[in-house]
Amino acid sequence: MIEVQNLHKTFKKVVAVDDVSFTAEDGHITGLLGPNGAGKTTTLRILYTILRPNRGTARVDGYDVVTQVREAQRHIGVLPDSGGLYPRLTAREHIRYFGRLHGQNGAALEANIETLIKLLEMQDIAERRCEGFSHGQRLKVAIARALVHQPKNILLDEPTNGLDVMSTRAMRGLIRRLRDEGKCVLFSSHVMQEVSALCERIVAIARGQVVANGTPDELRQATGQANLEEAFVAVIGSEEGLML
Amino acid sequence: MNITIVFRKELIDALRDRRTLTGALFYPLLGPLLMFLLFSVIVSTFSEQADKLLVLPVQGAEHAPHLIEFLEQNRVQIEAAPADPETEVRLGNLDVALIIPASYGDDFRAGRPATVQIVMDESRQSASVNIQRTEGLLEIYSGQIGALRLLARGVSPITNHALAIERHDVSTPQSQAAGFLNLMPYFIIFTVFTGGMGIAIDTTVGERERGSLEPLLINPVARAELVLGKLGVTLVFSLFAVVETLIGFTLMLNFVPLDELGVRVDLDPLAIVGIFLMAAPMVLLAGSLQMIIASFTRSYKEAQNYLGLLPLVPALPGMFLAYLPVKPEVWNMLIPTFGQQLLINQLMRGETLNILHVLLSVSLTLLVGATLTWLAIRLYEGEQVVLGR
Numbered sequence: 001m002i003e004v005q006n007l008h009k010t011f012k013k014v015v016a017v018d019d020v021s022f023t024a025e026d027g028h029i030t031g032l033l034g035p036n037g038a039g040k041t042t043t044l045r046i047l048y049t050i051l052r053p054n055r056g057t058a059r060v061d062g063y064d065v066v067t068q069v070r071e072a073q074r075h076i077g078v079l080p081d082s083g084g085l086y087p088r089l090t091a092r093e094h095i096r097y098f099g100r101l102h103g104q105n106g107a108a109l110e111a112n113i114e115t116l117i118k119l120l121e122m123q124d125i126a127e128r129r130c131e132g133f134s135h136g137q138r139l140k141v142a143i144a145r146a147l148v149h150q151p152k153n154i155l156l157d158e159p160t161n162g163l164d165v166m167s168t169r170a171m172r173g174l175i176r177r178l179r180d181e182g183k184c185v186l187f188s189s190h191v192m193q194e195v196s197a198l199c200e201r202i203v204a205i206a207r208g209q210v211v212a213n214g215t216p217d218e219l220r221q222a223t224g225q226a227n228l229e230e231a232f233v234a235v236i237g238s239e240e241g242l243m244l
Numbered sequence: 245m246n247i248t249i250v251f252r253k254e255l256i257d258a259l260r261d262r263r264t265l266t267g268a269l270f271y272p273l274l275g276p277l278l279m280f281l282l283f284s285v286i287v288s289t290f291s292e293q294a295d296k297l298l299v300l301p302v303q304g305a306e307h308a309p310h311l312i313e314f315l316e317q318n319r320v321q322i323e324a325a326p327a328d329p330e331t332e333v334r335l336g337n338l339d340v341a342l343i344i345p346a347s348y349g350d351d352f353r354a355g356r357p358a359t360v361q362i363v364m365d366e367s368r369q370s371a372s373v374n375i376q377r378t379e380g381l382l383e384i385y386s387g388q389i390g391a392l393r394l395l396a397r398g399v400s401p402i403t404n405h406a407l408a409i410e411r412h413d414v415s416t417p418q419s420q421a422a423g424f425l426n427l428m429p430y431f432i433i434f435t436v437f438t439g440g441m442g443i444a445i446d447t448t449v450g451e452r453e454r455g456s457l458e459p460l461l462i463n464p465v466a467r468a469e470l471v472l473g474k475l476g477v478t479l480v481f482s483l484f485a486v487v488e489t490l491i492g493f494t495l496m497l498n499f500v501p502l503d504e505l506g507v508r509v510d511l512d513p514l515a516i517v518g519i520f521l522m523a524a525p526m527v528l529l530a531g532s533l534q535m536i537i538a539s540f541t542r543s544y545k546e547a548q549n550y551l552g553l554l555p556l557v558p559a560l561p562g563m564f565l566a567y568l569p570v571k572p573e574v575w576n577m578l579i580p581t582f583g584q585q586l587l588i589n590q591l592m593r594g595e596t597l598n599i600l601h602v603l604l605s606v607s608l609t610l611l612v613g614a615t616l617t618w619l620a621i622r623l624y625e626g627e628q629v630v631l632g633r
Binding site: 048049050051052069070071073074076078080081082083084085086087088089093097098100101102103129142145146 | 250253256257260454455456457460461462463465630
């Protein structure tokens, strides 16, 4: 479970996140929807401990991401915006490296790696060096290394960005599967259809602030719009930067 | 534990990188190779010319048969000079030529200084040995005839010498060789700063540029452990490069016939080990400094530009040393890298080191290195390192 309370973050004079609060439950998919530059990535970066908030708190399974960094890190699996790989390591070595950094080793680690390789259907690329991988293949490696320590909370920053139709479908399948396993899945997107197709709960962000928070039905009711698209335009206040 | 995991991963990564690896293997040998070529050229020009018969074109040899006879007795082969010796010398076809004017005989008999002309081009380095030999022989001849003339007049030739100049050279054969070898500390410093450079860049700004830094930092690992693991691989590569350079220099000194220069070099294994121990503390300083600088740059290329210039800074005093022998003093030891260069120089000269100097230099350099490492860790504990500038 992820709890965010009154999060505030500025870079020099630019306010990136302004008093953001929301909760993402276990066994639910929560979507962070907003136009580009709305503060989605900054919010996620605070949650996965790369940035520190100026004010407010964020907890992962009860662990504060500022004061209990290591514990919080053990409980999250992250697919960041910049999911870069090491070109000279194989896919398997990537997963193994992150597994070891999470304190795993030996037969248990190798078994975990094998499960992930099967789950993500990456047997054909497991022993290949990542140099020259396609976008989809790179994403698989990035996801596998993020899940190797079997985290309860999954954070994904624009996971379907730049994927083709088949890969997008596979990614959605994976997100649902993780939800069905009882994990707390939080992902960001600027694509409305994606969010409405997947999420039990939607947190809409614009200009660093939460402008709507609830189930798709609640959003429709609150805005008085029968159509979810219209509802979003109403809460965000403009269509700019938002893919409908 | 985590340090070992990071260290192993970065080591494997580095060993698979052909660009880094060829650099690491080749650059440390650059210094020994350059010096090998330098010495080979010097040795061959020296030994060729010193023993060879000096071929001297003479114009008007018939005017001075006695002088010609003297020259021939001193390993000079007299040849008839071409019609225009000046042009030939200017064009470089001749090293030196001698012109004996027709007035020589009259002046000589009358006891007046008889003019002889040496045609030479002093700007030509390769002719200098032959020019000096010709001048030297003429001076000896002049001195001998002068002494005979004084004797003939009942004056002791000694009255002509107000001073008795004796050369008393205190340089040992080792220190003479060290004169040539003063470039060695420069190359060792260069190696300290280039050996791990590629790794320092690749593991810092390279990692950020690839976008793999952010995922790495999300792992439950102290930033200090990440920094130390990465720094460790940089240090290993630098140390390896230093060892390689020292082996290169040892081989070089064995292959070049330096004794033909009248120079004897005796770098015993103990001195080599000493040099390594003097160089080792600098490796920490160089590695941590490179990590910090690289982390502030935006890209691999930009880091390469800055770090490429870095070895020149500590190497400047080393280049000075090649020309200006400095007697090591305590304050020199307070400057990291400069103190080491002086100490390495002393080891090469076969001198015993001052223990105080060694302790000061080593501990201060290690202290600066440790401080820089701490700064690097602090840097990686902040947010800026992920975002770039």
